[in-house]
Amino acid sequence: MSDPNITPQVEAQASVPMTLLRCLTGALISGGLGFALYSLMIKIATNFASKPIHSDNLLVVRITSAVRTLVVGVVALGSGIFGIVAIGLLALGVQVLMQQLTKPKSSEN
Structure with missing residues (x-):
């Protein structure tokens, strides 16, 4: 009952370069x-x-049509998100490459 307030120690994680x-x-x-998700969507x-x-x-026709549309739509959404992430990572890679090429070289004496 008389436990002191213990604050959790947060360890600083080193950021990965x-x-x-x-x-x-x-x-x-x-x-x-x-x-892979795009191919799955086409097959579905x-x-x-x-x-x-x-x-x-x-009612059965409408519910079945809605479920089919929902299934194809969710898989298409996943495919689109992964595609956008891939494009963003490629652009980030180009940016990192440009920064490495334009960074002045530090000369050691």
Whole structure:
């Protein structure tokens, strides 16, 4: 009951230096995931298109159409996000490369 207020000690994490290799590796991974999700989206949409809805109930047709649209939309959103991240990491890699090329060399005496 009489425990003193203990504040957690936050350890300062050293920031990892940004390098061209890290940017390109991240862009490659993100681009690969984006392409995989894009391919999955095309397969899902083709599968849904090849199997029409067999029902006379209008509510069933509308709910099925909404669910199909939602599934394809979520996969397309994931694909787009990974694609945008890949483009951003490539641009960051170009920026890091330009900074490395324009940085003056420090001469040691």
